[in-house]
Amino acid sequence: MLAEVAEEAGFxxxxxxxxxxxxxxxxxxxxxxxxxxxxRVINLIGGVKTARMLAERAGRLLKRTVMELGGFNPMIILDxxxxxxxxxxxxxxxxxxxxxxxxxxxxxxxxxxxxxxFLSKFVARTNTLPAGDPLNPKTxxxxxxxxxxxxLIDDRVKEALARGAKAHTGGKHDGQIYYPTxxxxxxxxxxxxxxxxxxxxxVVEVVDTPEEAIAAANRTMYGLTSxxxxxxxxxxxEMAPKVLAGIVNVNSPTVNDEIHAPxxxxxxxxxxxxxxxxxxxxxxxxxxxxxxxxxxxxx
Numbered sequence: 001m002l003a004e005v006a007e008e009a010g011f012x013x014x015x016x017x018x019x020x021x022x023x024x025x026x027x028x029x030x031x032x033x034x035x036x037x038x039x040r041v042i043n044l045i046g047g048v049k050t051a052r053m054l055a056e057r058a059g060r061l062l063k064r065t066v067m068e069l070g071g072f073n074p075m076i077i078l079d080x081x082x083x084x085x086x087x088x089x090x091x092x093x094x095x096x097x098x099x100x101x102x103x104x105x106x107x108x109x110x111x112x113x114x115x116x117x118f119l120s121k122f123v124a125r126t127n128t129l130p131a132g133d134p135l136n137p138k139t140x141x142x143x144x145x146x147x148x149x150x151x152l153i154d155d156r157v158k159e160a161l162a163r164g165a166k167a168h169t170g171g172k173h174d175g176q177i178y179y180p181t182x183x184x185x186x187x188x189x190x191x192x193x194x195x196x197x198x199x200x201x202x203v204v205e206v207v208d209t210p211e212e213a214i215a216a217a218n219r220t221m222y223g224l225t226s227x228x229x230x231x232x233x234x235x236x237x238e239m240a241p242k243v244l245a246g247i248v249n250v251n252s253p254t255v256n257d258e259i260h261a262p263x264x265x266x267x268x269x270x271x272x273x274x275x276x277x278x279x280x281x282x283x284x285x286x287x288x289x290x291x292x293x294x295x296x297x298x299x
């Protein structure tokens with residue numbers, strides 16, 4: 001339908017093509033894209049493991065790649081923040097679309113001075129989120145996309161709990177409904193503290209200073225999106241360039257996108273940008289010059 005709409009809007013037929021395939025059958029199509037010399041740029045939205053394979057293959061053929069990969073997105077909350085706004089923003093960022101967006105908040109890094117108050121209010125608000133049938137307009141937490149995805153979330157949560165983490169709410173599921181989960185005291189080397197887990201699970205970490213918050217935010221190799229919540233906006237803007245992420249949202253959630261903005265990450269979250277900036281990746285700059293008269297040469 002997207003290709004048909006594009007043609008109706010004026011794109012010439014064949015500029016946009018949609019190629020479908022069965023689950024697990026993308027390999028043959030990818031082979032065709034890579035083997036055809038007409039295809040000069042490959043754009044992947046996916047995971048790091050697949051991206052490394054594609055980038056290696058593209059490098060051998062000198063094809064350009066644009067990669068929008070996963071994120072392990074931190075939300076930094078400073079101790080001068082408006083508490084109620086911070087709680088609402090953290091709840092939305094963590095649990096919108098039950099955590100199945102690459103921009104969802106995965107870690108909340110908060111200063112110790114307001115940690116207890118924030119955690120109490122965050123848990124209370126999370127417990128009010130209706131879970132269940134996605135056809136019910138009042139539902140906020142719907143089903144996880146597959147049973148395998150539920151198992152991955154559950155396995156990582158259980159691993160963290162077995163190693164001393166604490167679940168303040170959630171940590172369980174009913175079929176494919178995984179209840180929103182807030183974890184603290186998670187070991188830094190636990191999988192859920194380092195790897196993107198597509199589900200309604202967020203890890204809360206405590207720091208003492210803004211400098212420690214930045215270090216914590218940069219601890220993983222992901223760098224897609226991030227957020228800094230602060231009463232002093234100027235302080236947040238001073239911190240923003242120090243966060244290693246393609247997007248830093250000041251006083252807004254990590255889930256934030258604009259059609260005109262350069263969307264993309266750094267480090268293991270990929271390279272290149274979608275949006276208007278993507279024209280640079282999918283086109284070539286050609287210098288055409290014309291000389292009036294006859295040039296003079298040294299020989």
